[in-house]
Amino acid sequence: MAKPSLPQGTRDFSAPVVRKRNYIFNTIRNVFELYGFQPLETPAMENLTTLMGKYGDEGDKLIFKILNNGLGDAKNIDKSKVAFENVLAGKNDSNLTERALRYDLTIPFARYVAMNHGQLTFPFKRYQVQPVWRADRPQKGRYREFYQCDADVVGSKSLLNEVELTNIYATVFDKLGLDVEIRINSRKILAALAEIAGGADKMVDITVAIDKLDKIGLEKVKEELATRGISEAQINTISQYLSIEGTNEAKIAAQKELTGNTENGKAGIEEIEYLLNYISKGPYGNKVVIDFTLARGLNYYTGIIFEIKAKNVSMGSIGGGGRYDDLTGLFGVPNLPGVGISFGVDRIYDVLEELQLFPAEVQTGTQVLFFNLGTAESEKAFELMQQLRTKGISCEIYPESTKFDKQFKYAEKKDIPYVVMIGSRELEENNCIIKILAKGEQTTIPQSELVGFAF
RNA sequence: GAGGUUGUAGCUCAGUCGGUUAGAGCGUCAGUUUGUGGCACUGAAGGCCGUGGGUUCGAGACCCAUCAUCCUCCCCA
Numbered sequence: 001m002a003k004p005s006l007p008q009g010t011r012d013f014s015a016p017v018v019r020k021r022n023y024i025f026n027t028i029r030n031v032f033e034l035y036g037f038q039p040l041e042t043p044a045m046e047n048l049t050t051l052m053g054k055y056g057d058e059g060d061k062l063i064f065k066i067l068n069n070g071l072g073d074a075k076n077i078d079k080s081k082v083a084f085e086n087v088l089a090g091k092n093d094s095n096l097t098e099r100a101l102r103y104d105l106t107i108p109f110a111r112y113v114a115m116n117h118g119q120l121t122f123p124f125k126r127y128q129v130q131p132v133w134r135a136d137r138p139q140k141g142r143y144r145e146f147y148q149c150d151a152d153v154v155g156s157k158s159l160l161n162e163v164e165l166t167n168i169y170a171t172v173f174d175k176l177g178l179d180v181e182i183r184i185n186s187r188k189i190l191a192a193l194a195e196i197a198g199g200a201d202k203m204v205d206i207t208v209a210i211d212k213l214d215k216i217g218l219e220k221v222k223e224e225l226a227t228r229g230i231s232e233a234q235i236n237t238i239s240q241y242l243s244i245e246g247t248n249e250a251k252i253a254a255q256k257e258l259t260g261n262t263e264n265g266k267a268g269i270e271e272i273e274y275l276l277n278y279i280s281k282g283p284y285g286n287k288v289v290i291d292f293t294l295a296r297g298l299n300y301y302t303g304i305i306f307e308i309k310a311k312n313v314s315m316g317s318i319g320g321g322g323r324y325d326d327l328t329g330l331f332g333v334p335n336l337p338g339v340g341i342s343f344g345v346d347r348i349y350d351v352l353e354e355l356q357l358f359p360a361e362v363q364t365g366t367q368v369l370f371f372n373l374g375t376a377e378s379e380k381a382f383e384l385m386q387q388l389r390t391k392g393i394s395c396e397i398y399p400e401s402t403k404f405d406k407q408f409k410y411a412e413k414k415d416i417p418y419v420v421m422i423g424s425r426e427l428e429e430n431n432c433i434i435k436i437l438a439k440g441e442q443t444t445i446p447q448s449e450l451v452g453f454a455f
Numbered sequence: 456g457a458g459g460u461u462g463u464a465g466c467u468c469a470g471u472c473g474g475u476u477a478g479a480g481c482g483u484c485a486g487u488u489u490g491u492g493g494c495a496c497u498g499a500a501g502g503c504c505g506u507g508g509g510u511u512c513g514a515g516a517c518c519c520a521u522c523a524u525c526c527u528c529c530c531c532a
Binding site for chain 2: 005006008056058059061062104132134136137138139140141142143146147148208296308315316317318319320342343344345346347348371373402403404405406407408409410411412419421423424425433435437440442
């Protein structure tokens, strides 16, 4: 028998890890609900045609495809061979694969909205917490199966939605005790840059290159722009754009100088000013930072874009999102604008772990262990245990009547704080012993008072 | 898709220049100890040295391949 193993980039989660992950999930879900979002779940797999072409060329390559069944059946075998040749030639063929694992939660959501737009009440606010899969090579903070927690609003152009989503980000990370920067930008400003640099058609090349500024530095960005066919004069304009620094106010002022007299630039700056004006009145004003180099890869964004960076730790973005004006248009339902954000739970977990920010009480499981000290003794213990459970106290009884040593060690291993002991003496006297393991202290009380004990 | 790292006991890791029966700590189990855990002591179990080839009188060690791991790039959460 070969040793069992896991597929690359996937993981099992043991009890302490699941508890810590649930702490993150619950925090995010509670805030989503607090802001009036409703849950949605969609299938793990989608039709390949739903996903292809939505994430750019790189994205398409990272979609996990599912092989069709029955490829080798006698009646299919010729078709399968042709399909396989097509795939080898770089084309997709539905005779070989027509389903794939979901790559993110936004496109399945757009598909859902497009399918159900007649039934939904707009603006429609949904949240979704489910795993996604990417055929990426695993490395730090990168997995092939990971969870996203998304909140999106469709059917509203109001920037108030951006304000709400920004507050959701700030509230969640505040509750998690994690210090973050909420970086914002507008795709419109990036479009304006491409315009004034005289290369509206080069917008993707420009944004991909400048997005790397904080990683590789100005000189390398210039080099990359040059290799992407951007002229020297254009690069000069771009580096002027990249040199914008200072407070949010200073950045806006500089941006007005540079792109403010183009239509896109003006609109983009107004969006950002609107958002910052709102946020600065609340408690999280200092969390939001303008970053004009922020681009984000997904090509359906059209307005404000977000990215979350954890401070004091080396990790890629732990969340991101933005506005898309016509997401469902891809599925035949035009004119439904939307805006959404996403939390990367697995990266948030890694960051909280590295900074030791998980609260100790996350790990509480069983509260009380009843010792098993004989047949009659354990019957009484069982009865009392059931009473405690009706009070909502989680408890368990050691299933075997073994020596104290073993039962104590079991309690220790599971971090069970209390032990209740009923031996022959206590059974006789209708008492029980409660021992607090951490302190090594114990008290004897009547069995009738156990349900009232403050565990 | 490109490059690098590491795979030895359940876990963390030693293992010299290629040499005879592969080690330690922790953990597990048993005992000292059948009415009180954490400590101590004694003992035991546990290994296809990732997998498959090759070189050699001889391979855990060297070579090739392969799989997995972690990391970097690309891209992203």
